[in-house]
Amino acid sequence: MPFDPPRSLSPSKITAFRDCALSFRFSAIDHLPDPPTAWTVKGTLVHSVLERLFWHHEPGSRTIEAARAELEHAWGLLRSDDEYRGLGLDDTEARAFVLDASVLVENYFRIEDPNAVRAVGIELMVEAYVDGVRLRGIIDRLDLTDNGDLIVIDYKTGRAPSAAYEATKMNGVHLYALLCQERLGRRPIQVRLLHLREPAVITAHPTDQTLRGHRRKAVAVWTAIERACADEDFRPRVSPLCRFCAFRPYCPAQGGDLGLAVNREAIRAASQDARLPDPGPNRANPIPAQALPADRRINGTNEIDGTNAVQPLGGRE
Numbered sequence: 001m002p003f004d005p006p007r008s009l010s011p012s013k014i015t016a017f018r019d020c021a022l023s024f025r026f027s028a029i030d031h032l033p034d035p036p037t038a039w040t041v042k043g044t045l046v047h048s049v050l051e052r053l054f055w056h057h058e059p060g061s062r063t064i065e066a067a068r069a070e071l072e073h074a075w076g077l078l079r080s081d082d083e084y085r086g087l088g089l090d091d092t093e094a095r096a097f098v099l100d101a102s103v104l105v106e107n108y109f110r111i112e113d114p115n116a117v118r119a120v121g122i123e124l125m126v127e128a129y130v131d132g133v134r135l136r137g138i139i140d141r142l143d144l145t146d147n148g149d150l151i152v153i154d155y156k157t158g159r160a161p162s163a164a165y166e167a168t169k170m171n172g173v174h175l176y177a178l179l180c181q182e183r184l185g186r187r188p189i190q191v192r193l194l195h196l197r198e199p200a201v202i203t204a205h206p207t208d209q210t211l212r213g214h215r216r217k218a219v220a221v222w223t224a225i226e227r228a229c230a231d232e233d234f235r236p237r238v239s240p241l242c243r244f245c246a247f248r249p250y251c252p253a254q255g256g257d258l259g260l261a262v263n264r265e266a267i268r269a270a271s272q273d274a275r276l277p278d279p280g281p282n283r284a285n286p287i288p289a290q291a292l293p294a295d296r297r298i299n300g301t302n303e304i305d306g307t308n309a310v311q312p313l314g315g316r317e
């Protein structure tokens with residue numbers, strides 16, 4: 001029986017399919033468990049601190065001390081979270097974990113002054129139908145310049161890519177720019193990756209031409225996914241990423257047993273409740289009003305496009 005394609009495509013799914021179609025199938029179609037790692041949980045913690053820094057602190061008060069206080073708060077919450085507890089860190093490892101998170105947070109202040117930032121969206125879910133493909137993504141931060149231009153910001157807590165892979169690593173933020181263009185009718189003038197480890201900033205300037213290219217690539221990946229689903233043909237692609245792959249027990253290329261992953265009906269039933277309802281093509285408001293910091297709302301209205309419809313923010317992908 002052919003596989004059902006996923007209901008939407010996100011930058012992370014596009015990357016996953018390109019990296020390894022079989023791993024994509026296990027994750028996005030079979031919904032096999034992919035336990036978080038210390039790196040991914042730490043990334044979530046740091047994102048949460050920066051999110052709170054912008055939500056809870058007015059420009060002028062977004063200091064490093066405020067960020068440290070937010071880290072302490074977020075760390076307190078995280079320690080009782082199942083994902084963190086699942087890591088099984090001992091006291092020494094936990095201290096190293098939070099110390100490293102604090103280094104990443106403090107590094108942020110070396111590459112940007114948050115008091116000079118006018119954020120109009122934080123953890124902003126944007127969705128659009130692009131040539132019939134439902135594209136969606138969560139933008140870490142959307143900034144508005146004094147000239148009314150948009151800038152897409154993406155925080156990265158891993159190592160910055162080498163120059164050879166820089167363009168590839170920008171694909172996700174370019175797709176966010178495409179989503180902004182589709183939903184807001186405005187192409188962001190910049191996309192920026194803030195690499196907190198080095199720290200370093202990688203900037204690109206989307207053009208109509210580059211966004212057309214990313215649109216074509218996204219549609220091509222979707223077509224390939226649909227074909228793979230129809231043909232039940234998801235091939236493994238062995239690479240250095242296999243070392244970090246949670247699906248090795250099911251992967252024939254790693255001596256695993258694909259049979260362990262084929263109980264698709266049971267897996268689908270278990271994951272059904274987690275799926276989002278389909279809102280229909282381009283129906284909802286481009287930017288939810290509650291995504292704007294209070295000081296950026298005008299009578300509860302979206303500062304960018306003057307609308308006041310609201311949609312809930314989704315979780316991270």
Ligand code: SF4
Pocket residue numbers: 020021022023236237238239241242245246247248251252253254
């Ligand atoms: S172990 Fe490697 S080849 Fe196998 S599914 Fe994972 S990433 Fe793909």
